[in-house]
Amino acid sequence: xxxxxxxxxxxxxxxxxxxxxxxxxxxxxxxxxxxxxxxxxxxxxxxxxxxxxxxxxxxxxxxxxxxxxxxxxxxxxxxxxxxxxxxxxxxxxxxxxxxxxxxxxxxxxxxxxxxxxxxxxxxxxxxxxxxxxxxxxxxxxxxxxxxxxxxxxxxxxxxxxxxxxxxxxxxxxxxxxxxxxxxxxxxxxxxxxxxxxxxxxxxxxxxxxxxxxxxxxxxxxxxxxxxxxxxxxxxxxxxxxxxxxxxxxxxxx
Amino acid sequence: xxxxxxxxxxxxxxxxxxxxxxxxxxxxxxxxxxxxxxxxxxxxxxxxxxxxxxxxxxxxxxxxxxxxxxxxxxxxxxxxxxxxxxxxxxxxxxxxxxxxxxxxxxxxxxxxxxxxxxxxxxxxxxxxxxxxxxxxxxxxxxxxxxxxxxxxxxxxxxxxxxxxxxxxxxxxxxxxxxxxxxxxxxxxxxxxxxxxxxxxxxxxxxxxxxxxxxxxxxxxxxxxxxxxxxxxxxxxxxxxxxxxxxxxxxxxxxxxxxxxx
Numbered sequence: 361x362x363x364x365x366x367x368x369x370x371x372x373x374x375x376x377x378x379x380x381x382x383x384x385x386x387x388x389x390x391x392x393x394x395x396x397x398x399x400x401x402x403x404x405x406x407x408x409x410x411x412x413x414x415x416x417x418x419x420x421x422x423x424x425x426x427x428x429x430x431x432x433x434x435x436x437x438x439x440x441x442x443x444x445x446x447x448x449x450x451x452x453x454x455x456x457x458x459x460x461x462x463x464x465x466x467x468x469x470x471x472x473x474x475x476x477x478x479x480x481x482x483x484x485x486x487x488x489x490x491x492x493x494x495x496x497x498x499x500x501x502x503x504x505x506x507x508x509x510x511x512x513x514x515x516x517x518x519x520x521x522x523x524x525x526x527x528x529x530x531x532x533x534x535x536x537x538x539x540x541x542x543x544x545x546x547x548x549x550x551x552x553x554x555x556x557x558x559x560x561x562x563x564x565x566x567x568x569x570x571x572x573x574x575x576x577x578x579x580x581x582x583x584x585x586x587x588x589x590x591x592x593x594x595x596x597x598x599x600x601x602x603x604x605x606x607x608x609x610x611x612x613x
Numbered sequence: 614x615x616x617x618x619x620x621x622x623x624x625x626x627x628x629x630x631x632x633x634x635x636x637x638x639x640x641x642x643x644x645x646x647x648x649x650x651x652x653x654x655x656x657x658x659x660x661x662x663x664x665x666x667x668x669x670x671x672x673x674x675x676x677x678x679x680x681x682x683x684x685x686x687x688x689x690x691x692x693x694x695x696x697x698x699x700x701x702x703x704x705x706x707x708x709x710x711x712x713x714x715x716x717x718x719x720x721x722x723x724x725x726x727x728x729x730x731x732x733x734x735x736x737x738x739x740x741x742x743x744x745x746x747x748x749x750x751x752x753x754x755x756x757x758x759x760x761x762x763x764x765x766x767x768x769x770x771x772x773x774x775x776x777x778x779x780x781x782x783x784x785x786x787x788x789x790x791x792x793x794x795x796x797x798x799x800x801x802x803x804x805x806x807x808x809x810x811x812x813x814x815x816x817x818x819x820x821x822x823x824x825x826x827x828x829x830x831x832x833x834x835x836x837x838x839x840x841x842x843x844x845x846x847x848x849x850x851x852x853x854x855x856x857x858x859x860x861x862x863x864x865x866x867x868x869x870x871x872x873x874x
Contacts, residue, residue, distance in 0.1 A: 418745050440749075448747035458742040460734075472746045475753070530745075 370429070371396040371528050371560040372417055377426035379412055386412045387423070388584040394577070396527075399554050399561040401571040401592075404581035405606065410564035413581070414530050417562070418450055419443045431527060448476055451521030451529040455536055457513040459505035459520070466492075466501030469519045477524055491519040495549065511542035515549065522553065529553075531563040535570045547573040568607055572596065580606065635851075638832075639825040645749075646756040646763075654753075658761035662723045666769055669718040674711050674773040678780030681706055686789050696795040702781040703803030707774050708868065712812045713860050715773035716819035719766050720852040724827035727758050728848030731831025732841035740832070755832060759824035766820025767813040774812055778804075815863055819856050826852040 370393030379387040386409040394400045402410050415421040416428050419435045428435045433446055459468045469491050470484040479487070492498050495515040505513055514534060521529050534550065535543035547570050554561050554574075565571055571578055571592075578595040580588040580603050588595045588603050596607060649655075685698035731754060734740050743750040778800055785791040830848035834840045 420741055420744060444744075444747045444749060446747075447745050450745055452742065452745040454738045454742055456737060458738040460739055461737075472748075476747050524746075 370394050371431060372562065373427075373429040374413070374416075375427040375429065377413075377416065377423045377428060379409070379416060379421065379423045385584050387416075389426070390581075390584075390586045391426075392579060392586055392589045394560070394562055396560045397558050398576035399550065399563060399574050400577040400579065401575035402562070402564045402579045402581055403566065403568065403571045403606075405566055408581045409584050410566075410581055411532060414452075414532060414562065414564055418447060418452065418530065448524060449527045451524065451526040453514065453517045453521045453529065453531045453534055455532045457505065457517040459513060459517060461505055463504070464501060465497075465503050465505060465508070465516050468505065468516060469501075469523055471520065472524050487523065488519075491523060494522075494553075495519045509542075510538055511546060514538070514546055518549065518553070522557065522559070525557075526559065528560045528562060531561065531565075533565055533567075534563060535565065535567050543567065543570060544573070546570075550574050568609070582606065635826060635829055638829040639821075641751065642755050642759050642825050642828065643821075645751050646759050648752075648756075649760070650752040651757045654757040655760045655764070658757055659765050662719065662761050662765040663768060665726070666719050666722045666765065667772055669722050670715050670769045670773050671776045673714045673718055674776040675780035677710055677714055678702060678706060678777035678782075679784040681710065681777075682781040682784045682789070686785065686791065695789065696785075696791050696799050698785060698789075698791070699781065699796045699799030700803040702778070703800045706777050706781065707804050707808050707812065709860070709864060711773040711777040712770045712815050712819070713856065714777075715769040715816065716766055716823065716856045716860070717853060718773075719762065719769055719820065720823045720827070720856060721849055723762065723765070724823045724852045725845050725849050727762075727824070727827040728831040728834075729841055729845040731755075731758075731828055732834035732844040735832060735834040736837050736840060750832075755828045758828050759821060762820040762824030762827075763817050764820070766823065767816030770812045770816035771809075774809065811867055815860070815867075818863065819859060822855045822859055823852045826855050 372394040374390050374392050374394075377387055377390045378385065390409075390413070402413060404410055412421060416423050417430055417435065419438070422436055430446065431449055433442070435443065435446070438446060459465075460471065463471075466485075466488045469488045473479045473484045473487055474481075488501060489498070492501055495518055497512060497515050497519075500508065500512065500516075505516065508516065518529075518534075531550070535546050538546065550561065550563070551574055553559070561574075563571075563574060575592045577590065578588070578592045579586055580595060580598070582602050587600055588598050595603070598604065598607075681702045682698050685701040686695050689695055689697050689701075731740070734754070740750045740754070743753060782796055782800060785796040786793045827848040830844045830851065834844040836843065
């Protein structure tokens with residue numbers, strides 16, 4: 361593992377984290393420091409604990425051993441009120457968008473502005489329009505989420521995730537279920553947002569091509585272990601047979 | 614694990630844990646609901662509850678009032694006491710049957726709707742999305758629904774009592790040929806204002822139970838779309854059981870001394 365002392369101070373620090381569901385160990389003694397202001401991709405096949413890692417970071421699950429430190433706070437030791445406050449510094453794009461089906465796209469994006477930041481309606485409307493333009497979807501605010509394509513739903517979910525100008529944005533499989541062109545456009549959008557906003561992006565995916573397109577840092581999870589972690593080029597040049605086996609299955613890398 | 618210990622776990626331990634877990638959920642719901650969050654949502658949910666549940670309440674209460682009268686008259690006419698069927702409907706109907714039917718209708722109509730809506734939100738990660746935004750889904754989703762049930766069920770009880778009495782009166786007078794004045798007198802003689810206010814109080818308690826059971830089943834749904842179906846089904850069955858048991862307990866508490874001495 362190429363984690364080193366030269367790594368920037370972590371937006372997220374995992375310190376010997378172990379998590380099990382019943383008898384099954386999902387994360388086994390995982391340690392790493394995810395830097396601020398960069399895109400970190402956690403790569404690995406399905407069922408290796410990638411989503412669990414994000415759930416631990418946002419406090420939706422609790423580990424048995426180790427510490428998860430996010431923005432300087434130990435997530436597991438926080439009171440519920442403090443945790444809710446900390447979460448207001450996150451944004452998250454869920455796998456299927458997790459948009460609220462009963463309200464319009466504009467209301468979805470404006471939801472955290474209205475309910476968390478308590479912004480007045482005109483300010484919410486202006487910010488929603490700005491965000492819709494930012495994700496390349498001007499004019500769809502009046503539609504409901506089910507009237508959008510998969511790629512459009514992900515864009516709307518991204519707009520909602522960054523609405524409160526969070527410090528960290530988590531992406532859970534942002535390109536899953538999308539065709540190659542739409543996947544590429546989502547990757548381009550992630551790169552554009554990262555460059556423009558300079559936020560810490562944490563992306564979990566099994567899509568090696570997508571990881572190659574967006575990552576500054578890559579972590580390779582396999583069987584609950586973090587087999588490799590460091591700058592993208594270093595990890596992609598890894599000689600570890602398991603890492604190579606996973607990466608080489610992707611012909612376009 | 615042996616077959617016996619597995620049976621003990623499945624048939625005894627798991628149900629007890631479920632009840633305890635629901636009680637804890639109910640306590641949390643009560644604490645959060647007392648702060649009366651999102652009053653606008655409460656009003657919208659309450660309106661929907663009344664619009665969707667009242668037609669069902671009226672249908673079942675009317676039928677129950679009519680049936681009670683027919684059965685009571687059939688028994689009492691043997692001793693020449695046909696008009697006293699109004700007394701039985703007044704006592705048993707208003708005190709027990711009509712409030713219970715109102716609560717059952719709310720459980721079947723609104724409880725199922727709440728469970729499926731929250732279940733769908735859970736499996737599509739919308740509840741997780743709220744959590745990650747820093748919004749307490751308990752305040753936003755559970756508390757307003759519990760309030761809607763607490764406020765709406767008593768109203769449904771009033772409608773159920775009224776419709777049940779009308780059903781009883783119409784069947785008694787028009788079909789069974791009981792004298793109009795006598796039927797009305799026996800109906801009204803047995804119903805006291807205290808019974809009506811008790812019905813409203815009972816409705817609020819039963820509404821709270823329906824709200825807690827239904828939102829808990831939806832809130833803790835697992836297993837994708839199949840899980841939503843299972844949660845909806847469990848919400849109706851369990852809230853019906855909760856309503857019946859609570860109604861029985863309330864009967865003993867409220868009328869026990871009066872009847873049993």
